[in-house]
Amino acid sequence: MSTEPVLLPTPDEPVPVLLMNTIWADTAGVHDAIATPQQLTAWLDAVSPRLPAIAAAARRARPDKGDLAQFQRLRDALRDLAAELTDDPRPHAAHRNVTRAAREVNEASGAAPSWPRLRWPSRAAVPAVPARTRPATAALSAIAAEAVGLLVASDTTLRACLAPGCVLYFAKDHPRREWCSASCGNPSRQLPSPPHRRTAQTVVIQRRMWAVGSDVAEP
Numbered sequence: 568m569s570t571e572p573v574l575l576p577t578p579d580e581p582v583p584v585l586l587m588n589t590i591w592a593d594t595a596g597v598h599d600a601i602a603t604p605q606q607l608t609a610w611l612d613a614v615s616p617r618l619p620a621i622a623a624a625a626r627r628a629r630p631d632k633g634d635l636a637q638f639q640r641l642r643d644a645l646r647d648l649a650a651e652l653t654d655d656p657r658p659h660a661a662h663r664n665v666t667r668a669a670r671e672v673n674e675a676s677g678a679a680p681s682w683p684r685l686r687w688p689s690r691a692a693v694p695a696v697p698a699r700t701r702p703a704t705a706a707l708s709a710i711a712a713e714a715v716g717l718l719v720a721s722d723t724t725l726r727a728c729l730a731p732g733c734v735l736y737f738a739k740d741h742p743r744r745e746w747c748s749a750s751c752g753n754p755s756r757q758l759p760s761p762p763h764r765r766t767a768q769t770v771v772i773q774r775r776m777w778a779v780g781s782d783v784a785e786p
């Protein structure tokens with residue numbers, strides 16, 4: 568399997584937003600960062616620290632083409648719903664089907680039913696899934712479930728980045744934040760750094776930061 572570093576133009580976003588942002592753009596056009604099972608494997612490995620309840624499953628996942636299709640469908644559904652929620656005026660968001668998108672999210676969320684498992688004495692509630700659940704399916708379902716919470720939040724922070732040429736979304740975590748990234752806020756350049764131009768070292772550092780900051784708990 569590929570160990571190529573990947574693909575996180577906005578690494579601090581919630582994981583469902585990271586999945587939305589696997590569609591990204593540069594001056595050459597719009598790209599899909601999870602176009603192959605190998606790329607999805609690398610992406611799951613990169614985001615696993617942000618999925619503490621299923622981090623081990625996400626790292627173990629070896630998605631096949633069927634899994635890839637499910638992740639792409641979930642990704643496209645989340646982008647449609649984000650576009651609707653943010654009144655996204657960008658051309659790529661014009662053709663959205665929110666009924667189908669909601670159905671796709673629900674199918675993904677229900678793909679691996681989970682229940683809360685108590686950890687003591689840490690008093691943590693950890694989602695548990697049936698033992699035979701495939702790791703890729705567990706990860707898909709967990710991301711969809713987190714997305715539901717993001718999409719129904721009464722004070723949604725989800726935003727479309729309206730910098731010219733950008734196709735990303737972000738969670739507005741500061742009152743003055745208007746862009747997905749510093750590069751989109753820079754008037755001298757309006758496209759975020761392409762993921763493939765990130766160095767392996769950058770991604771490793773980000774993983775370490777996540778591991779420190781996400782209180783990772785293995786199931």
Ligand SMILES: [Zn+2]
Nearest residue numbers: 728733747751
């Ligand atoms: Zn942007």
